Amino acid sequence: YKSSIITVSIDRDWRDVYDFASIPENFQRWAAGLGRRFERSGEEWTAQDPDGRLIRIRFSRPNEYGVLDHIVFADDKETRNAVRVVANGTGAEVMFVLLRTPDMTEAIFAADADA
Numbered sequence: 001y002k003s004s005i006i007t008v009s010i011d012r013d014w015r016d017v018y019d020f021a022s023i024p025e026n027f028q029r030w031a032a033g034l035g036r037r038f039e040r041s042g043e044e045w046t047a048q049d050p051d052g053r054l055i056r057i058r059f060s061r062p063n064e065y066g067v068l069d070h071i072v073f074a075d076d077k078e079t080r081n082a083v084r085v086v087a088n089g090t091g092a093e094v095m096f097v098l099l100r101t102p103d104m105t106e107a108i109f110a111a112d113a114d115a
Contacts, residue, residue: 001099001100001101001102002099002100002109003097003098003099003100004097004098004100004109004113005095005096005097005098006095006096006097006098006113007093007094007095007096008093008094009088009091009092009093010091010092010093010094011090011091012091012092013087013090013091013092014066014085014086014087014088014091014092014093016092017085017092017094018066018068018085018092021068021083021085021094022059022062022068024038024040024045024057024059025038028047033050033112034047034049034057034070034072035047035048035049035050035055035057036048038057041056043058044056044057044058044073045057045058045059049074053074053075054074055072055073055074056072056073056074057070057071057072057073058070058071058073066084066085066086067083067084068083068084068085069081069082069083070083079101081096081097082096082097083095083096083097098112098113
């Protein structure tokens with residue numbers, strides 16, 4: 001698949017960034033494209049995607065490596081997302097790998113990259 005790595009530099013210790021970003025309720029504050037109205041449902045979370053559809057999300061367990069991977073289940077489809085927080089001097093770098101899947105138009109891919 002075509003891919004794009006989206007990075008954001010944050011002037012905070014990487015552990016603080018990871019601790020904030022690893023709380024699923026905070027995702028809507030920094031990952032607008034994922035969804036809103038997060039609710040825990042056992043090991044998974046439910047939310048509404050930007051189009052208002054119900055989605056299920058499974059997040060990676062808290063870890064010491066800065067891994068924030070998550071899987072989104074929507075419309076009988078599974079989308080795996082790789083997210084990392086790494087140290088960058090005294091700050092942090094957040095990296096998200098965006099993949100253009102076969103059912104994704106170039107316009108949707110570009111819109112996801114901008115979200």
